[in-house]
Amino acid sequence: MNSQHTRPICEIRKVWTVFGSNVVHQDLDLSINAGEIISLVGGSGSGKTTLLRHIVGLTRPTKGEVLLFGKNLHEMDRVPQQRLMNRLGMLFQQGALFSALTVFDNIAFPLRELKQFDEATIHQLVLHKLSLVEMEPDTGSRLPSQLSGGMIKRVALARALALEPELLLLDEPTAGLDPDRSEKFVELIKSIKHSLGLTVIFVTHDLDTLVSLTDKVAVLADKHIVANCGLRELGNIDHPFVQNFFQGVRVRLERT
Numbered sequence: 001m002n003s004q005h006t007r008p009i010c011e012i013r014k015v016w017t018v019f020g021s022n023v024v025h026q027d028l029d030l031s032i033n034a035g036e037i038i039s040l041v042g043g044s045g046s047g048k049t050t051l052l053r054h055i056v057g058l059t060r061p062t063k064g065e066v067l068l069f070g071k072n073l074h075e076m077d078r079v080p081q082q083r084l085m086n087r088l089g090m091l092f093q094q095g096a097l098f099s100a101l102t103v104f105d106n107i108a109f110p111l112r113e114l115k116q117f118d119e120a121t122i123h124q125l126v127l128h129k130l131s132l133v134e135m136e137p138d139t140g141s142r143l144p145s146q147l148s149g150g151m152i153k154r155v156a157l158a159r160a161l162a163l164e165p166e167l168l169l170l171d172e173p174t175a176g177l178d179p180d181r182s183e184k185f186v187e188l189i190k191s192i193k194h195s196l197g198l199t200v201i202f203v204t205h206d207l208d209t210l211v212s213l214t215d216k217v218a219v220l221a222d223k224h225i226v227a228n229c230g231l232r233e234l235g236n237i238d239h240p241f242v243q244n245f246f247q248g249v250r251v252r253l254e255r256t
């Protein structure tokens, strides 16, 4: 096998995150291979969003390394760092669309920031991303306030995919959606993941989303990763949070 395929796309090594007296991550290690779809779970306040923010370069850990595509994101000059970050897409909780910009301009935003494409090309790329998330081209002229919760998620996903990332990070992708919309959004993520061959890391509290989307689960508890394995293997991990969590997972696995 080609060594590029076996190399982790993201490696977190001995990471500490400390806010004042609050130690959130302590000696945390996590490795994610290309092509995986992995969910990050843990109790409220255990540091999941903070870890995603380290991975996308928004914040820097107090100590330790975050390697993306084999490179230390936090020890690079701004230009190569930005180039590396362009290989990631992030879907934030609530979508985080720019409220004053239309759907079209929201999706075009990262493309325009690159300053590599003319407007005609940007137009084509935005329409392509809209179709990828199964939205009509005329939705492009709407403002975020004119969209339903499910549509906001789709537009935010289209924007996260604008630069054709290799790694997609999703923070609570189905939060705020009713079960029907949530299921449809999960199906959309799955089909995009398969058609684009992405690696996906997502945070969710929703066990239905987790069981439906994931290959692997990484459990954050006691300030570090206590399990990183397939869903069914969670049952073998002797940790109270994992055992408790696995009860909910097992019920859903039995239904599938």
Ligand SMILES: Nc1ncnc2c1ncn2[C@@H]1O[C@H](COP(=O)(O)OP(=O)(O)OP(=O)(O)O)[C@@H](O)[C@H]1O
Pocket (backbone or CB within 6 Å): 019, 022, 024, 042, 043, 044, 045, 046, 047, 048, 049, 050, 051
């Ligand atoms: N910028 C910050 N300054 C100080 N403390 C912070 C900051 N960001 C996060 N924290 C703290 O870090 C801890 C982890 O927060 P984080 O949002 O990463 O948890 P989480 O696992 O995503 O939680 P939830 O599941 O409730 O969204 C919390 O105690 C939070 O208060």
